[in-house]
Amino acid sequence: MQTPTPEQVMNMMKDRFGSLPKSIEIASEVDPSLIVEQAISSKLSMQSEKNALDPKTSTLVFLAAALALGNEECVELNTKAAKKMGASNEEILSVIRIVRHAAASSVVGVAEAALKNLQE
Template sequence: MQTPTPEQVMNMMKDRFGKLPKSIEEAAEVDPSLIVEQAISSKLSMQSEKNALDPKTSTLVFLAAALALGNEECVELNTKAAKKMGATNEEILSVIRIVRHAAASGIVGTAEAALKNLKEE
């Protein structure tokens, strides 16, 4: 795998997302190697030959992670990227609903100690 230049990475991101994430713009000014590392991480995960998921599904999974982590810029850019890849509004809304359910399930799971305590009274 040939290592891309920061400029090549930024051009690829502009093509994919329509614009650069603000964090990438900041990283380019402070330490361009961070941008290259981000691209390599993407290549080894989302774009890997070993990735059994198609690009649209991979982007929807990334969108789900961005939603769960509360990264609004990644949510915005990956929603646009997914739509560009053919994702429907219904598919994107399904991702949102699944992530919402997972978050709520986590809260109930975390409440186990409180729920046990309520039974003991």
């Protein structure tokens, strides 16, 4: 795998997302190696030959992670990317609903100590 230049990374991101994330713009000014490392991480996960998921599904999984982590910029960009790849509004809404359910389920799971105290 040939290491891309920061400029190549930014161009690839613009093609994929339609715009460049503000954090990537700033990182390219502060330390361009950060965005190269980000591209390598993407290549080794999302775009890997070992990835059994198609690009649209991988993007929907990434969207789910961004939603769960509260990364608004990634939510916006990956929603646009998923739509560009043919994801329907219903598919994106399904991702949102599943993440919402997972978040709510984690609250119940974490509440175990409180619930045990209510039994006493």
